[in-house]
Amino acid sequence: MAKVTIRLFGAFRNYISDESVSLEIEETTTAREVRKSLENYFIKNAQNFDSKIIEESMLATDNAVLNLDDKIPVGETLAILPPVCGG
Amino acid sequence: MAKVTIRLFGAFRNYISDESVSLEIEETTTAREVRKSLENYFIKNAQNFDSKIIEESMLATDNAVLNLDDKIPVGETLAILPPVCGG
Amino acid sequence: MSIYVEFSNGPVEHSSITRNLTNNAHGAQNMFFGAVRTVNLGRNVTKIDYDLFAPLAKKVITEICEESIKQVGENADVAVIHAYNTVKIGELSIGIGVSTPHRAESYDACRYIIEEIKMRAPIWKKEYYEDGETEWVQGHALCQHNHRETA
């Protein structure tokens, strides 16, 4: 097992006041599995959490959005990115 | 007969140093006729005048470009406008 | 809806356009600026003198602005400033600014205005070249567009 830090953006900040969440994950797991763990974390720790936002969100490193089937890069901080609306 | 003042713009300034030309015209004449008189004036008074520029130019008042068949408005200063290239 | 049309003796400043777009209901601003380039048609330009027939130019550009606003649904503010006399390399000869509630309209109106100004506004330019020569730039023959439009 390894610890991964996931930075929160946009609407995820509605649910907890922290800027990031730390999860224990298997070192060979995929973005899809980490997203599922994050969903469980929010269901357990946040009031009125709506899983729809997780389904529309992607995990990313500092350099790229991850495909759901991508292996999680070891040792990097991740970010969970809800639907975007810049500009 | 009446006197009409025609302001010069763009390439017409190559030919004479004045900002305008005064011509004697018939009071009921058309833009086409005035343009022809202006051509004759330039042929007579300007070095190396090329009639092509007159053919591509339009007469105008302060408010509108004149059709060649329009009657010349009495008492107004006119302008001769070569092809434009603003912006 | 507002329309601001002005002429500048010498180069246009970016800020003279931006300060005219202040409508708090408009989320989008598109702007176009024309600058004097070092090279035109293969010749090295040092500066341009602009000549314009002010009363008619103001009327024609105002009409063009009105047309552009109508095309994008009336809710737009427009500012246009054109230089006359000398504009040097890197300086601005024209500035156009359009604000609208949403972005597509601001781009469309701003594009329409520059295209029509190039075709219809009584403005001429004389280029000065590095070799000392000068030339009035060939342009578009005017037609009676305004007559037709306002008929």
Add this chain to the structure above:
Amino acid sequence: MSIYVEFSNGPVEHSSITRNLTNNAHGAQNMFFGAVRTVNLGRNVTKIDYDLFAPLAKKVITEICEESIKQVGENADVAVIHAYNTVKIGELSIGIGVSTPHRAESYDACRYIIEEIKMRAPIWKKEYYEDGETEWVQGHALCQHNHRETA
């Protein structure tokens, strides 16, 4: 060709875009600015807080700029500045400036950049309303666009 991408703590200034376009070989400058509007989807907005994931946003916006320059034939300079934190009514959240030799390319590249930023850049906004409520604005789900583009 040059690309300038930056983030501004608080509103973007028009001048921070215009001062980045200084290429004397470019006769055309198109710019887009996004401003915070008083009303969005029928609600009275008082301000917007922007949240952005800076490292990825910078990478994605730089890639978008590169794509736009490639599309218009390589000879273009681009500047993009996006605000983070608070932007009030009438203030600017984004500025985009593109200079090219001729005008069509400047409009096309500038339009491409804003459309792609809205779809791909990791940026979010929280609107504050007159009635005291707040809301994270619904947006576009990200995809692995970058992976495909750079594959």
